[in-house]
Amino acid sequence: MDMHLSSNNGPAVESNEAELHSAVPVRERLVVVGNGMAGMKTVEELLAKAPGRFDITVFGAEPHPNYNRIMLSPVLAGEKTFDQIVLNSREWYDANGIALLTGEAVESIDRAGKMVVSQSGRVVPYDRLLIATGSMPFIIPVPGSTLPGVIGFRDLADVDAMLAAAAKGGRAVVIGGGLLGLEAANGLRVKGMEVTVVHLMPTLMERQLDPSAGMLLQRELERRGIEVLTGADTAEIVGNNREGGEWVSAVRLRDGRELPADIVVMAVGIRPNMALGKAAGVECGRGIRVDDRMRTSDPSIYAVGECVEHRGVTWGLVAPLFEMAKVLAHDLAGGEGAAYTGSVTSTKLKVTGVDVFSAGDFSGGAGTEDIVFRDAARGVYKRLVLKDGKLLGAVLYGDTKDGAWYFSLLKDGADVSAERDTMIFGQGFGSADAGDPNAAIAALPDSAEICGCNGVCKGTIVKAITEKGLTSLDEVKAHTKASASCGGCSGTVERLLAVTLGDGFTAAPKVKPMCKCTRHTHDQVRAAIVDRGLKTMAEVFQAMEWTTPDGCASCRPALNYYLLCAWPGEYRDDYQSRYINERAHANIQKDGTYSVVPRMWGGLTNAAELRAIADVVDKFAIPTVKVTGGQRIDLFGVKKEDLPAVWADLNAAGMVSGHAYAKGLRTVKTCVGSEWCRFGTQDSTGLGVKLERMTWGTWTPHKVKLAVSGCPRNCAEATIKDLGVVCIDSGYELHVGGNGGLHVRACDLLVRVGTEEEVLEYTGAFMQLYREEARYLERTAPWVERVGLDHIKAALVEDPERRRDLNARFLFSQTFSQDDPWAERAAKGVDRHEFNLLAEVG
Amino acid sequence: MDTAASETVWTQVGSIDDIPVLGSRVVRTPGGDIALFRTAADEVFALEDACPHKQGPLSQGIVHGRRVTCPLHSWVIELATGEAVAPDEGRTGHVPVRVEGRSVSLALAEAKLSRGGCRKACGHV
Ligand code: SRM
Ligand SMILES: Cc1cc2nc3c(=O)[nH]c(=O)nc-3n(C[C@H](O)[C@H](O)[C@H](O)COP(=O)(O)OP(=O)(O)OC[C@H]3O[C@@H](n4cnc5c(N)ncnc54)[C@H](O)[C@@H]3O)c2cc1C
Ligand code: SF4
Ligand code: FES
Numbered sequence: 001m002d003m004h005l006s007s008n009n010g011p012a013v014e015s016n017e018a019e020l021h022s023a024v025p026v027r028e029r030l031v032v033v034g035n036g037m038a039g040m041k042t043v044e045e046l047l048a049k050a051p052g053r054f055d056i057t058v059f060g061a062e063p064h065p066n067y068n069r070i071m072l073s074p075v076l077a078g079e080k081t082f083d084q085i086v087l088n089s090r091e092w093y094d095a096n097g098i099a100l101l102t103g104e105a106v107e108s109i110d111r112a113g114k115m116v117v118s119q120s121g122r123v124v125p126y127d128r129l130l131i132a133t134g135s136m137p138f139i140i141p142v143p144g145s146t147l148p149g150v151i152g153f154r155d156l157a158d159v160d161a162m163l164a165a166a167a168k169g170g171r172a173v174v175i176g177g178g179l180l181g182l183e184a185a186n187g188l189r190v191k192g193m194e195v196t197v198v199h200l201m202p203t204l205m206e207r208q209l210d211p212s213a214g215m216l217l218q219r220e221l222e223r224r225g226i227e228v229l230t231g232a233d234t235a236e237i238v239g240n241n242r243e244g245g246e247w248v249s250a251v252r253l254r255d256g257r258e259l260p261a262d263i264v265v266m267a268v269g270i271r272p273n274m275a276l277g278k279a280a281g282v283e284c285g286r287g288i289r290v291d292d293r294m295r296t297s298d299p300s301i302y303a304v305g306e307c308v309e310h311r312g313v314t315w316g317l318v319a320p321l322f323e324m325a326k327v328l329a330h331d332l333a334g335g336e337g338a339a340y341t342g343s344v345t346s347t348k349l350k351v352t353g354v355d356v357f358s359a360g361d362f363s364g365g366a367g368t369e370d371i372v373f374r375d376a377a378r379g380v381y382k383r384l385v386l387k388d389g390k391l392l393g394a395v396l397y398g399d400t401k402d403g404a405w406y407f408s409l410l411k412d413g414a415d416v417s418a419e420r421d422t423m424i425f426g427q428g429f430g431s432a433d434a435g436d437p438n439a440a441i442a443a444l445p446d447s448a449e450i451c452g453c454n455g456v457c458k459g460t461i462v463k464a465i466t467e468k469g470l471t472s473l474d475e476v477k478a479h480t481k482a483s484a485s486c487g488g489c490s491g492t493v494e495r496l497l498a499v500t501l502g503d504g505f506t507a508a509p510k511v512k513p514m515c516k517c518t519r520h521t522h523d524q525v526r527a528a529i530v531d532r533g534l535k536t537m538a539e540v541f542q543a544m545e546w547t548t549p550d551g552c553a554s555c556r557p558a559l560n561y562y563l564l565c566a567w568p569g570e571y572r573d574d575y576q577s578r579y580i581n582e583r584a585h586a587n588i589q590k591d592g593t594y595s596v597v598p599r600m601w602g603g604l605t606n607a608a609e610l611r612a613i614a615d616v617v618d619k620f621a622i623p624t625v626k627v628t629g630g631q632r633i634d635l636f637g638v639k640k641e642d643l644p645a646v647w648a649d650l651n652a653a654g655m656v657s658g659h660a661y662a663k664g665l666r667t668v669k670t671c672v673g674s675e676w677c678r679f680g681t682q683d684s685t686g687l688g689v690k691l692e693r694m695t696w697g698t699w700t701p702h703k704v705k706l707a708v709s710g711c712p713r714n715c716a717e718a719t720i721k722d723l724g725v726v727c728i729d730s731g732y733e734l735h736v737g738g739n740g741g742l743h744v745r746a747c748d749l750l751v752r753v754g755t756e757e758e759v760l761e762y763t764g765a766f767m768q769l770y771r772e773e774a775r776y777l778e779r780t781a782p783w784v785e786r787v788g789l790d791h792i793k794a795a796l797v798e799d800p801e802r803r804r805d806l807n808a809r810f811l812f813s814q815t816f817s818q819d820d821p822w823a824e825r826a827a828k829g830v831d832r833h834e835f836n837l838l839a840e841v842g
Numbered sequence: 843m844d845t846a847a848s849e850t851v852w853t854q855v856g857s858i859d860d861i862p863v864l865g866s867r868v869v870r871t872p873g874g875d876i877a878l879f880r881t882a883a884d885e886v887f888a889l890e891d892a893c894p895h896k897q898g899p900l901s902q903g904i905v906h907g908r909r910v911t912c913p914l915h916s917w918v919i920e921l922a923t924g925e926a927v928a929p930d931e932g933r934t935g936h937v938p939v940r941v942e943g944r945s946v947s948l949a950l951a952e953a954k955l956s957r958g959g960c961r962k963a964c965g966h967v
Contacts, residue, residue, distance in 0.1 A: 211882060367922050370907060385883075550864065550882045553904040553911035553918070576864035580902040580913040588913050592899040838867035838878060839855040841950065 027055045030332070031116055031126035033106045033276065035060025037069055038305025038321040039132030040088060045329030047096055053333060056098045057124050059116070062155055063103035065090050069155070070318060073350045076159050076187030109280035111298055128300055128332065131277050131288060135270040135306040135316070140175070144237030149248030150264045153184045162265065166191035170262035173197075173251045175234055177204040179349060181267035182221065186351040188265070189226050196227040196259050198234055198251060200268075208347045208358040210549055212381055213397040215538035220354055229253075237264055272307045272314050285309045292339035294328040304328055310340065317345050346407045348400070357403035360385070360393035360410045368392060373424040374545040375399075377450055377492045378440065381542060382424055383549055389417035402426040441495045450496065451482040451489045461493065465500045472506075473497065491519065491545065515554040517546045522558065522775040529566050537563065537574060551577075558776035561663065564699055565771050568813035575831070581661030584834060585821045586643055589636065594643060596622075596635040597660035598650050599696065602670045602688035602708075603631030612653030616646055630667035630705070632658055644835055647822035656820040659696065663777075666705045668692040669717065673710030673727065682727035684710035687756055691725075691763055697818040698767065698810075701774040701783075706763070719747045722780040723766055725759055728752075732759050736766060736792065737784030745781040748789045751797050764807035765796050771810070852940055852947035858886060859944055866901040866910070869948065873955055876937055876948065877901035879921050881908055886946055887921035888939045890955050894919070894932025924956075 030046075032039045035058050043056060060066070064086075071085035093100040105119045115125040137152030139145050151161050165172070166188055174185045177199030189195045197204075203214030204221075218228050233254040240249040251259045272287030283289045283297035287309035294302045294310075304324045306316055315321060320343035330338035346359035368387040374380065380398035384391060384406065390413055394406040405427040409416055416423055446459030464470055464479045476493055477483055483490040497505045513519050520528075525544055534540050537559050541551065551559065556577035563571040581587050586594035598613070613633060617625055624636035638646055647657075659666060668691050671677065673684030688708040695706065707718040708725040718724025720738040724747055727733075731754040735747030750766075753759060769792065774783040784792060796803050824830040861867045861880040868891055869876045875891035877900050885908070891901045898914030908921045918927040924934040935955035940947045 368908060548907060550906060552906045553916070556904065556906065576862060576905065579904065584902070588899075588902060590896070590898075590914065592897075592902070833860065833862065833867060838860055838869050840870040841853050841855065841948075842872040 030054035034132035041325035050333035061105035073183035176267035598655035648826035671715040680710035739781035768810035888937035890935035
């Protein structure tokens with residue numbers, strides 16, 4: 001420190017003193033390092049409480065007076081100018097007798113001598129020192145992160161750099177899909193750049209929003225032309241030489257994708273700026289450690305703002321910093337008893353036209369409950385988290401006007417038991433206007449689109465109701481087509497009827513919904529998925545106004561299937577929405593062990609397979625081996641941890657999963673047929689193998705079993721299968737919709753055909769019709785009874801073109817599902833966590 | 843079970859990232875398997891891995907909201923308390939969980955296990 005003093009070439013200590021504090025040395029000297037939001041808030045509060053108590057000197061590293069950092073986003077987007085966001089002008093500092101030194105960072109603190117030394121060598125003594133140095137953008141340490149053109153988003157200089165780049169057009173990559181990153185992305189997009197947001201987590205702003213709100217936000221940003229890549233990990237930033245120097249040129253992701261970039265904005269988080277304090281030996285953790293009165297380990301030194309760690313927590317929003325500032329100002333002013341004890345915070349995204357609000361805590365722990373409200377027509381999602389009659393957290397999307405109300409309830413820890421049932425609709429629900437969904441509908445403009453499938457606006461519907469005297473949902477459907485497709489908007493249309501007709505309206509009788517999370521039926525949800533192109537579960541939840549945040553054990557597996565069926569190759573299977581058997585690829589038993597059933601194509605096996613099975617049984621001490629009713633062998637009592645190793649051994653002998661656990665193809669039973677049997681008319685075994693090769697691996701609404709019998713004696717019991725083939729001299733009889741289970745049902749004869757090719761085509765088409773039309777967990781027997789055999793015949797027998805299309809769609813979807821799940825887990829390590837303990841202790 | 847006097851002992855068992863969202867992982871202890879669950883909101887809960895109905899392994903169930911549906915006969919269990927959702931009745935043991943950063947720890951000594959020795963002592967079942 002001394003060395004530094006002597007080597008500086010600025011003015012000497014005395015002259016410095018004289019210059020800044022001309023005559024009145026009796027006052028205590030307060031030096032503030034950091035001319036930012038927290039530091040200056042403290043000074044403002046202090047001046048209000050005890051004007052003239054201190055001689056104040058403020059150092060600011062930035063060359064500007066104090067400005068509202070929050071408003072840098074609107075400045076970037078061109079909605080505000082810098083002048084409009086200045087908080088305290090230079091005149092204000094003068095008027096309050098504050099010496100302001102801008103563009104001058106403090107470089108060190110001499111605690112023993114109680115003075116600070118600045119960049120230019122200026123030395124200023126203090127009685128009390130306040131460190132308010134804020135934080136710095138965290139730059140992820142990948143190769144290339146220091147290239148020119150890689151910018152943080154923290155101060156006006158960063159905004160100027162972004163605006164300069166945007167003026168040239170081109171492409172920006174923003175790393176980080178949190179508040180800052182999205183505000184940067186929006187600003188750059190507004191300024192005409194092509195923008196891609198790269199976000200590591202699966203949904204945007206995951207710390208403030210739940211997945212549902214994150215999904216809505218993503219869709220909205222995409223609509224604005226911003227590309228969003230979630231689950232994307234940056235591996236490297238690449239540069240090249242342009243216009244005479246090195247400059248960033250692309251971002252390379254860990255999966256190999258390369259995104260061209262003219263600038264890269266790094267907005268993955270912030271790091272408290274504590275270097276100054278740390279170098280001076282003030283106690284630091286993740287930030288400069290302060291107590292409840294904002295005192296550091298040195299009694300003359302205080303710290304506030306983003307640079308501090310208080311009770312183990314660091315903060316990145318202004319509200320808590322202002323609370324700290326107040327406490328400190330009170331203390332500095334000579335007051336007593338003030339203490340900062342932590343904050344409850346709320347967040348709002350500052351992107352014009354996007355209303356997002358979040359407050360409090362979603363990880364409330366024990367005993368919390370959710371209240372969810374969705375209005376698909378208005379694009380609204382609200383979720384409240386309650387515990388013991390108190391509000392713990394709130395997420396609002398699309399309608400944030402009650403954010404402040406929720407936030408105050410939350411902060412006050414108010415008892416909301418009385419409002420519990422209606423508070424999701426907003427403050428003052430029930431009292432005439434606010435939050436009432438009917439009122440909200442009434443307030444919509446005539447141009448608001450109500451039915452997304454058929455593009456019907458509010459005005460059209462209201463006109464039809466009044467002019468044609470419509471009184472029911474069905475009539476509106478018939479006249480306007482609104483809610484005629486997926487019915488997702490039927491609730492809105494009913495509200496519109498209620499609003500338009502008043503007492504003249506009686507709601508339609510309730511249909512049986514899929515589950516308690518929704519009022520829509522399986523068929524409505526399915527139609528919506530296809531008609532409106534819903535491609536994720538979160539989109540279905542929103543479009544169909546689910547009343548839970550993430551569905552339940554009943555709707556999730558169904559939705560997972562519907563999405564998988566509608567978007568083969570595109571929709572990614574949601575693992576956690578599958579029943580355990582389908583996750584573990586084995587059947588759970590009553591004692592928690594599993595059974596293993598390898599496929600035996602058409603019921604055929606051989607010595608090598610039997611030997612491998614015998615070896616596996618010995619090696620893993622498998623207690624029970626049984627021949628199943630489905631013509632194959634079941635190994636019972638396998639420990640879950642052993643499954644991948646058991647599969648590996650079976651795979652090595654050429655065997656694959658028999659899917660004995662799947663809502664999919666189980667078995668194709670066959671009899672020996674013409675190859676050996678004296679009555680056999682066709683090669684039933686060979687045909688069975690072909691059918692099994694074609695259909696294995698498929699996902700269906702419920703399990704599917706096929707069989708082929710070589711003659712009408714029907715030894716394979718083909719006429720109680722989902723689809724059974726009975727061979728006859730002239731060809732093949734196809735029987736469908738049979739079941740040997742709880743309610744025995746013999747098949748219906750669908751058609752007689754002459755060739756194996758036709759059998760295969762009919763089978764594929766039948767499977768696909770079942771896949772596309774049956775409800776989840778509805779087997780073919782109840783499905784055929786519900787829709788009628790004529791319906792099936794019309795699609796498959798009377799309409800050859802449709803049959804071919806259905807079969808083609810089936811074969812297409814099969815190209816994505818015929819990977820042996822056992823091999824993927826045994827050899828490729830897929831879902832390894834499923835088969836390992838997290839830990840073993842004690 | 844008198845823990846008031848003694849300091850809670852936390853046993854670190856892994857990272858929250860090792861538990862799938864809306865999924866579960868198992869920790870094996872001398873007192874039996876403990877199932878750790880992670881909700882969509884990144885909360886972690888720990889229950890004895892045995893359903894109050896017929897000891898089905900709850901770790902194998904489907905997690906939704908703050909509940910899990912048992913894989914054997916579909917009872918629904920509250921993750922926070924181990925209690926069966928009505929109309930079913932019963933309660934399985936639960937273990938206090940602490941998440942610090944990404945690291946997950948259990949207070950095994952304070953576990954209120956239903957099959958362990960403390961069944962009577964803690965009066966919890
Ligand atoms: C292993 C086996 C019994 C046996 O020892 O033979 C069996 C065992 C089970 N059957 Fe079955 N069924 C078995 C053949 C049958 C048959 C006969 C057949 O396929 O020819 C039927 C009647 C035919 C039919 O399905 O139409 C049959 C009708 C059922 C039903 C009633 C289905 C229905 O629609 O009514 C169930 C319950 C269900 O699926 O919801 C069922 C469910 C079960 C489950 C999965 C029960 C469960 O959820 O844990 C059993 C566990 C299997 C395991 O751990 O491996 N099992 N089950 C047979 C395995 C066949 C295979 O190789 O994959
Ligand atoms: C683009 C943007 C948008 C934001 N939006 C919101 C929002 O919507 N809501 C919200 O609550 N918060 C928002 N924030 C966060 C908010 O701006 C900060 O929490 C707040 O500004 C922190 O105040 P501070 O005083 O701790 O730090 P700062 O405001 O950063 O002030 C610290 C100052 O200290 C200076 N300094 C650092 N070291 C030295 C040194 N050695 N010598 C002299 N000076 C030094 C820095 O140059 C800086 O000017 C946003 C931040 C950004 C960047
Ligand atoms: S008949 Fe019943 S007991 Fe036997 S395997 Fe099938 S489901 Fe289990
Ligand atoms: S063992 Fe859990 S529901 Fe039966």
